[in-house]
Amino acid sequence: EAGVVQSPRYKIIEKKQPVAFWCNPISGHNTLYWYLQNLGQGPELLIRYENEEAVDDSQLPKDRFSAERLKGVDSTLKIQPAELGDSAVYLCASSSRTPRGAGGADTQYFGPGTRLTVL
Amino acid sequence: AQSVAQPEDQVNVAEGNPLTVKCTYSVSGNPYLFWYVQYPNRGLQFLLKYITGDNLVKGSYGFEAEFNKSQTSFHLKKPSALVSDSALYFCAVRDGGSYIPTFGRGTSLIVHP
Numbered sequence: 067e068a069g070v071v072q073s074p075r076y077k078i079i080e081k082k083q084p085v086a087f088w089c090n091p092i093s094g095h096n097t098l099y100w101y102l103q104n105l106g107q108g109p110e111l112l113i114r115y116e117n118e119e120a121v122d123d124s125q126l127p128k129d130r131f132s133a134e135r136l137k138g139v140d141s142t143l144k145i146q147p148a149e150l151g152d153s154a155v156y157l158c159a160s161s162s163r164t165p166r167g168a169g170g171a172d173t174q175y176f177g178p179g180t181r182l183t184v185l
Numbered sequence: 186a187q188s189v190a191q192p193e194d195q196v197n198v199a200e201g202n203p204l205t206v207k208c209t210y211s212v213s214g215n216p217y218l219f220w221y222v223q224y225p226n227r228g229l230q231f232l233l234k235y236i237t238g239d240n241l242v243k244g245s246y247g248f249e250a251e252f253n254k255s256q257t258s259f260h261l262k263k264p265s266a267l268v269s270d271s272a273l274y275f276c277a278v279r280d281g282g283s284y285i286p287t288f289g290r291g292t293s294l295i296v297h298p
Contacts, residue, residue, distance in 0.1 A: 070228070097284070108275050108288030109229065122285060157228055173219070174286070176228035 068092065070177035072158050078183045084146035087180045091139070091160030098135060099174060100143050101157040109157055115141065148184045155179040187212045189278045191289035198266045199297050206261040206292045208276030215281040218259040220250055223273040223291070232274075235259060246270070266296045 071090040079085050091098050096117050101109035112131065114122035117138040126133065130149070135141040145152055159174040188211045198204045210216055217236055221229040233244025240252045250261045261274060273293050277286040 106290065108277070108290055110288070111285050114284060172217075172284075173231055173234060175231060176221075178226070178228045181226075
């Protein structure tokens with residue numbers, strides 16, 4: 067079973083530029099999460115999707131961040147414009163409501179992340 | 186509200202010795218507890234979880250964790266450490282009524298040859 071796929075793995079941009087990250091969850095997983103991970107910290111939720119609906123987005127800075135999951139499968143997270151403080155790793159995770167694999171229901175499976183550096 | 190604490194930034198252990206990575210939590214309802222491992226430049230990898238049932242949970246790569254309700258702890262353990270276990274370990278908790286886990290700051294495990 068293929069894992070969560072994210073691209074790009076690394077991105078370096080100048081401040082005020084736009085940037086987008088892409089995530090393809092594990093096949094059949096209806097729940098998709100975007101997390102922000104700063105250096106030396108645990109992941110912090112930005113947004114959670116149930117199928118194509120954003121159900122938890124209170125932590126998403128909506129003035130510059132946006133996300134979409136139009137067909138309830140893959141998702142894009144965008145930052146426009148990027149600021150220096152946005153430098154971090156952006157993680158995507160997915161989970162299923164029905165037991166799949168060793169983790170069982172509701173276990174989140176993470177992608178490798180996108181490391182963003184804003185200069 | 187839910188929170189999790191990993192009191193040690195770093196744990197050092199010699200290869201072959203037992204290891205423990207500590208985690209304590211706070212939730213208002215029933216806790217769902219998770220351990221993840223993160224290798225450099227990789228995403229978090231699921232190790233094990235406690236939802237209900239036996240307090241001792243066995244997971245991947247020989248790791249296990251013990252749920253202790255009275256001490257609100259969920260410490261990660263392994264009887265014999267390997268150098269390849271060196272990584273960053275994250276404990277996470279969520280209230281049974283929530284879909285969103287709260288992660289700890291992580292503990293760096295260093296296993297010396």
